[in-house]
Amino acid sequence: MISDVIDNEQVEILLNDVLESHGYDFLEYSHASIKRRIIRLYGLDNFVSFAEFRYTVRTDKQYFKRFLEEITVNVTEMFRDPSFYKSLRNDVLPVLGTYPFIRIWVAGCSTGEEAYSLAIVLKELNLLHKSLIYATDINPSVLEKAKKGMFPLTYLKQYSENYLQSGGLKDFSTYYTANYSLAKFDESLNRKMIFSTHNLASDHSFNEFQLILCRNVLIYFDKELQHKVFNLFDGSIEKLGYLALGSKESLEFWPKAKEYKRIKMEKIWRKL
Amino acid sequence: MAETVGSTTCSALVIGGSAGSLDVLLEIFPVLRNDIHFPIIIVVHRKASNESLLTDLLKSRTTLAVGEAEEKEFLMPGKVFIAPADYHTLIEEDRSISLDYSEKINYSRPSIDVTFQSAAEVFKEKLVCILLSGSNADGVEGLKSVNNYGGKVVIQNPNTAIMPYMPQQAVINVKPHVILDGHDMADYINNLND
Ligand SMILES: C[S@@+](CC[C@H](N)C(=O)[O-])C[C@H]1O[C@@H](n2cnc3c(N)ncnc32)[C@H](O)[C@@H]1O
Numbered sequence: 001m002i003s004d005v006i007d008n009e010q011v012e013i014l015l016n017d018v019l020e021s022h023g024y025d026f027l028e029y030s031h032a033s034i035k036r037r038i039i040r041l042y043g044l045d046n047f048v049s050f051a052e053f054r055y056t057v058r059t060d061k062q063y064f065k066r067f068l069e070e071i072t073v074n075v076t077e078m079f080r081d082p083s084f085y086k087s088l089r090n091d092v093l094p095v096l097g098t099y100p101f102i103r104i105w106v107a108g109c110s111t112g113e114e115a116y117s118l119a120i121v122l123k124e125l126n127l128l129h130k131s132l133i134y135a136t137d138i139n140p141s142v143l144e145k146a147k148k149g150m151f152p153l154t155y156l157k158q159y160s161e162n163y164l165q166s167g168g169l170k171d172f173s174t175y176y177t178a179n180y181s182l183a184k185f186d187e188s189l190n191r192k193m194i195f196s197t198h199n200l201a202s203d204h205s206f207n208e209f210q211l212i213l214c215r216n217v218l219i220y221f222d223k224e225l226q227h228k229v230f231n232l233f234d235g236s237i238e239k240l241g242y243l244a245l246g247s248k249e250s251l252e253f254w255p256k257a258k259e260y261k262r263i264k265m266e267k268i269w270r271k272l
Numbered sequence: 273m274a275e276t277v278g279s280t281t282c283s284a285l286v287i288g289g290s291a292g293s294l295d296v297l298l299e300i301f302p303v304l305r306n307d308i309h310f311p312i313i314i315v316v317h318r319k320a321s322n323e324s325l326l327t328d329l330l331k332s333r334t335t336l337a338v339g340e341a342e343e344k345e346f347l348m349p350g351k352v353f354i355a356p357a358d359y360h361t362l363i364e365e366d367r368s369i370s371l372d373y374s375e376k377i378n379y380s381r382p383s384i385d386v387t388f389q390s391a392a393e394v395f396k397e398k399l400v401c402i403l404l405s406g407s408n409a410d411g412v413e414g415l416k417s418v419n420n421y422g423g424k425v426v427i428q429n430p431n432t433a434i435m436p437y438m439p440q441q442a443v444i445n446v447k448p449h450v451i452l453d454g455h456d457m458a459d460y461i462n463n464l465n466d
Pocket of ligand 1: 220
């Protein structure tokens, strides 16, 4: 990848176009990584000039769909960070289990691996029947995949190891059926999921939750946007509800962090 | 007075390595001056599972502050930042760190290319990048950017590398500022401080 075909000013121009023409605001994303994504896409799609790239992004609706898909980073895994899922299983979900009904928001769910992992833990704790998982993302294409609950079979060995490390109780293969190169996860899991687009940078709160998971999304935002999103979550979490972030993300510098208490060593906070 | 090579012009040092690079790092760290006035960023390929091992090893061998690079943390002079396992580490214009969980590059996350490239844009001719032992070609593209932006490219002499492939690829594809034996790295770094 040639790293200097598009300069900082051009990145700014492009992102302003995107906001104006399509209503998506990427201006408060971490600059270095969004620039990398833009240069990567420019190279992948063989544009010959910035002007051509800019014109296409601005005017071609179909291409903008691709832009959105490629600019966002959708890499994800099942039971990523096993110790995190262990803590959900042992510390968080049993507490929520005392409620008559559990509402969970997975914000930035990508292709759904996290939501399915969560559903498996809920099922093993016998809580899935009274839970509802709202799984949202800015990128509509990943949600289409998430609804299907089919993941590449080649990753399943890793996922099954993660699952066991996270305190999983069963034979992981009982949760899916292998179908050519894909593993199709049990319908009972996604019956309890609602998928919808939601842009953390511009959309509002839409419900109150006992648990919000937003992992590996905020690393792409600058500090100001991170704080805006924390405020959004704060307005969407019930008292004594939980907020879970990615392993490199933190509430620490957010002014209202004092109103939250961290759970053990994990990136999980409880609203006081 | 004429400026000596590398003097006062180093604003950041990035060291990239893969298989076989730990030995060199363990040799460098105990003799690093304690008044280094630029940040040092270390990008080493490793498994996601031995998370803090590298940081602990290096920490025990120097009086400089050593820590895993944290999201949005500012690069501080005299501090060593270890790129965390399983994320790419990028440097922002304001000299803060951004972590990124995008696709692996050269089968690697962290990728050395990613950090070299983003540091090159920020520090330009005041950047020094060192590429050590390793068995894939990560780092080569990054060193090209460093060259383009006028930074200094330092490559470990492949003959002194436990895994020569990575430095070899770099020597073939990039014009280095200097090629150094593993044993001479520490002196070179200390002299960047003068
Ligand atoms: C690296 S993935 C993380 C997936 C999963 N949470 C995990 O930790 O494995 C980041 C996701 O955040 C989504 N995202 C990026 N910007 C967003 C925004 N403004 N609002 C909602 N989702 C966003 C991306 O589309 C992507 O699917």
